[in-house]
Amino acid sequence: MKHIDIENQSNFTLKQEFVAFLNSILEAILQDLKLPLKPCELILVDNTKITQLNAEFRGIATPTDVLSFPLNTKFSPILGSIVISVEYAQEISWRLKHSIEEEIALLFIHGILHLVGFDHEVDKGEQRIKEEEFISKFNLPKSLIVRTQL
Numbered sequence: 001m002k003h004i005d006i007e008n009q010s011n012f013t014l015k016q017e018f019v020a021f022l023n024s025i026l027e028a029i030l031q032d033l034k035l036p037l038k039p040c041e042l043i044l045v046d047n048t049k050i051t052q053l054n055a056e057f058r059g060i061a062t063p064t065d066v067l068s069f070p071l072n073t074k075f076s077p078i079l080g081s082i083v084i085s086v087e088y089a090q091e092i093s094w095r096l097k098h099s100i101e102e103e104i105a106l107l108f109i110h111g112i113l114h115l116v117g118f119d120h121e122v123d124k125g126e127q128r129i130k131e132e133e134f135i136s137k138f139n140l141p142k143s144l145i146v147r148t149q150l
Contacts, residue, residue, distance in 0.1 A: 010086035050085040068114035082111030
C-alpha cells in the first residue's frame with residue numbers, strides 16, 4: 001500500500017522500486033515506534049527552492065539537504081511533509097561515493113524521525129540511535145547525524 005504522496009519538483013527520475021523502498025522505510029519506522037500508519041508527503045526540490053524554504057521557516061538563507069514540517073495533531077490525517085533538495089543530495093552522494101537513492105533514503109529516515117517528534121538539536125542522542133537502527137536495517141551508508149559528528 002502506498003503511504004507517501006510524492007511531489008517531484010526536481011529533475012530526478014523516481015523509479016517505482018525506489019518509491020516502494022521508501023514506503024517500506026516509513027512503515028518500518030512507524031511500526032517500530034508503535035505509531036499508527038499515517039501517510040506523509042515527500043517533496044523533491046532543487047537548491048533554489050529549499051533555500052527559499054529554509055530562509056522563510058528557519059531564517060537561514062542557504063541551501064540545506066532536508067526540511068521537515070510535522071503536523072503535530074493526533075487527528076491529522078498525515079504525519080507532515082518532508083522536503084529534500086535533490087541537488088544537495090546529489091552533491092553529498094558524489095562526495096561520499098554512494099548513490100543518490102541512498103542519500104535520499106537517509107534524508108527520508110531523518111525527516112520521518114523529525115515528523116514523529118525526534119529532534120537531534122535538543123535530544124540526548126535518541127534520534128541518532130534510531131537513525132542508526134534503521135540505517136543498519138536497510139543497509140544504508142552513515143547517517144546524516146553521524147556524518148556531522150565526525
